[in-house]
Amino acid sequence: MLLGLQNVTFEFGARVIVEDATWHIQPGDRIGLIGYNGTGKSTLLKVLVGQYLPSKGTVEKGRNTSIGYLHQDLLSFDTNDSILEVAMGAFERVRELEKEIEALGKLLEEKEDEKLLMDYTDKLHEMDVLDGYNIQYKTEEVLHGLGFTNEQINKPYKEFSGGWRMRVLLAKMILQQPDVLLLDEPTNHLDLPSIEWLEKYLLHYQGSVVIVSHDKYFLNRMVNKIVEIYQQELHIYSGNYEYYETEKAIRIDMQQKAYENQQDYIRQQERFVERFKAKASKAAAAQSIVKRLDKIERIENVTLERPNIKINFQVDKQPGKVIVTLKDVNKQFGDNVIVRDAVAEIERGDKIALIGANGKGKSTVLRIIADAETFEGERVWGHNVQSSFYAQHQLEALNLNNTILEEMSECRSGKTELELRSLLGCFLFSGDDADKKIKLLSGGEKARVALAKVIVSKSNFMMLDEPTNHLDMHSVELLAEALNKYEGSLILVSHDRFFVSQTANKIWEIIDHEIKEFKGGYTEYLEWKERMAKQAREEGRKQQEPKAKAQETAIKLQDTKNKPQEKQRFDNTELKNLQKKFQKVEAGLEDLKKQKTAVEAELGNPDIYKNATKFAETEKNYKAIQTQLAQAETEYEQLFEKIMEIESAMA
The missing domain is CATH 3.40.50.300 (P-loop containing nucleotide triphosphate hydrolases)
Known part of the structure; x- marks a missing residue:
């Protein structure tokens, strides 16, 4: 241990x-x-x-x-x-060893001393054992990984x-x-x-x-x-x-059944006692049962105690079709370019997850949408949009000297104190808890207060920056469930893959300083990324194979053309016709390969998934080209073998 x-x-x-x-x-x-x-x-x-x-x-x-x-x-x-x-x-x-070795090295330069030399050698050996010469490489490797x-x-x-x-x-x-x-x-x-x-x-x-x-x-x-x-x-x-999760469910089920069986047994025994305690012939047996029931170790009833926050996002007004549009947006911090001439649009009903590595500017883009960040370009709100912004800094922005109720009252929601207390009860702040000072709350409790403030707003468009931080798993599940029922639109930044997979119907990613959109959930997005990566690997391999095959074919044809026509016992007309046809098929094959590469580039562009009709048409075109390519390659090989056969016979 x-x-x-x-x-x-x-x-x-x-x-x-x-x-x-x-x-x-x-x-x-x-x-x-x-x-x-x-x-x-x-x-x-x-x-x-x-x-x-x-x-x-x-x-x-x-x-x-x-x-x-x-x-x-x-x-x-x-x-x-x-x-x-x-x-x-x-x-x-x-x-420490580095300093000691350096100091001993200087002393040994000044005078020869066997004891110093032994000490110097021992420290070099210890440095070697500790792999001390690689510490900078190891440190850089871990920092890069993070x-x-x-x-x-x-x-x-x-x-x-x-x-x-x-x-x-x-x-x-x-x-x-x-x-x-x-x-x-x-x-x-x-x-x-x-x-x-x-x-x-x-x-x-x-x-x-x-x-x-x-x-x-x-x-x-x-x-x-x-x-x-x-x-x-x-x-x-x-x-x-x-x-x-599976085992706990089984454990609870088993305990519940054991509890019910024991309760049935106790009721049977108690009925026996009640029925026969007054009869002299059964009194001893009844007394014995009473003693046995007193000694029995009672199984507790299973009541799954868990803090169920009740999140019910309400929408006050219905917005127009477009929530917000970004046009030619530019943002950078010094030399660090976040977005350049970026365009994007959020429509009514969109539930977007903005994902990607730290430093790519996810939270910055969210702040630009929320008008909480300066930028170049244009951001246009749609009709009737009522927004609310939940961000990590809002937890820090809570007034620590306020009580929870005072903090909620400052939202100017128009709700009475009784209504606010009722809402706070849904967020596990019941009774006197609503009068607690913010400074006494844990991280999770502060997060619940900030979420309650978002709900009070009755907004039809929410911007959420890492809303699951400080929430336990059950609360994350309840929040995901509430967002699925939410009738408004939202965009969120989260590193919680479960939460993103449960809430988003679109994925945004900042790639090459542009906002790329994928129409679909997180699971489909991952599958698409894997499919595109696999396709790229396969295409890289396939592009090498035809080149080698074409070179081999060209060499064979050249050899065939260079053979002396000494024994022409057949008419050359068929051979010439086949060679013309071969050249035509070869040119067609090259053209189809170029078409295939162009269509693959289109499919590799996330923008194509914004238009379902265009995507379906492009995918259909790609399958047709693949079929034509397979047929052309078969014809190419058959013609080549026929030409070789005739030329061999004529040789």
């Missing part, structure tokens, strides 16, 4: 987080720590690392177990050092925002290679490419990993064990998140 809890009870104020909990982290474990918002996942990690002490029980840690702990509080760290320097801080001993460019890694750490700083600290932690890595919502700060890189990296990580995350896709790919905090207890499941 590397780390664990033994019969631990921990209370946070008057609230019990866990009671009599036992959990051991073994080598090779990749654990997903899950639970509803407010159950104490992050708190439990702090108990594991010793930041909080349990009121009962012990936290057990192996003598030489090293722990890496990534959490939000790390963001208070600041420095003028470059990102590369901060991340290379993982190799403390190697950095989305940093060569230019960025040499910039000062303090110039970067919170999300990017967290990536640097994650890189440092990974490079330290602790025995146990505790990650609190690591995907909140990563884009999709970086999440995929982290998945691959952690799958081959030698140590054990504990992850607090609401990302179903990430947990399904990453973990081999789930630990759920539920009703102040730890429930452990061997398997990924999908297995946990």
Whole structure:
């Protein structure tokens, strides 16, 4: 065992987080720590690392177990050092050795000393054992994987925002290679490419990993064990998140049946007692049953307790067909071009996911649409559009000294206090909770307040920037369900692949500083991307094959033409006709190949999917060209063999 809890009870104020909990982290474990918002996942990690002490029980840690702990509080760290320097801080001993070796080298230049030489040799050997000469390469590799460019890694750490700083600290932690890595919502700060890189990296990580995350896709790919905090207890499941969902349903079903069977048994026994307790001949038996019922260990009724936020987005007015149009939009930060002459349009009913790597400008484009960012070009609102904008900075923009109710009142929604309290109840702020100060709320609770403010607006067009951050998985599912029922239009930025797959009917991606649109959901988009990549690979291979075949054919034909016509025993008319036909088919074959390449380029352009009629016509054209090409190649080969046969006979 590397780390664990033994019969631990921990209370946070008057609230019990866990009671009599036992959990051991073994080598090779990749654990997903899950639970509803407010159950104490992050708190439990702090108990594991010793930041909080349990009121009962012990936290057990192996003598030489090293722990890496990534959490939000790390963001208070600041420095003028470059990102590369901060991340290379993982190799403390190697950095010390570098200084010691340099100092000893200077001393040995001044005088020869056998002891100094031995010390110098020992340190060089230790440096070699620690693979110290490759630390910069290793650090750069991890930083690149987490989305940093060569230019960025040499910039000062303090110039970067919170999300990017967290990536640097994650890189440092990974490079330290602790025995146990505790990650609190690591995907909140990563884009999709970086999440995929982290998945691959952690799958081959030698140590054990504990992850607090609401990302179903990430947990399904990453973990081999789930630990759920539920009703102040730890429930452990061997398997990924999908297995946990199935197994939990089975466990609840079994407990429910056991409870019902026991209740039936108890009722039968109680009826017997009630019927015969007054009869002398049965009184002893009745008394015996009463004693047995008193001793029986009662099975609890299964009541699935979970915080069900009730999200019901309302629309006040119906907008026109077009919600917003972007025309010739240009935006850059210094040398970093986000979009250039970009055009895009959002129509009524569109539910768009804006995806792509960090740094491509997703949030910037969202702010341009929301008129919260300066830009060159034109942005035109449609008729009757009422918009609302949910962004991460809005969580920071909440007035910390306000109560939740005061914050909601400032929205000027026209709702009475009673109506606002009723709405807050849907977001799990019931009774006195509505009078809590914002500064006392957790990240998840602040996110719920910001969402409630969006709902109050009754907008018919929503812009959502990472709305699932700080929400537990059940709340993410409820939000996705509510957005599917939402009668308005929306555009969202999210790194949560499950959430995007459940909500979007169109995908936008910023490619080469343009906004490219794919008409379809996230799953179809991924399939299309894979299909296009596969097609490109196959075309690259096919383009090489015809060239080689054509060269071979040309050589054979040239050899045939150069053969001396000594034994012409047949008429040349047939041969000449075949050769003319061969040249014509060859020219037609080349023309069809050019047509095929042109149509493939059209199909590779995401713009074509905006027009369903044009796409169907192009796809039909492509299939027709493929058929013609196959027929032409067959005729080409048959003619060539016939020509060779006649020329051979005439030779």
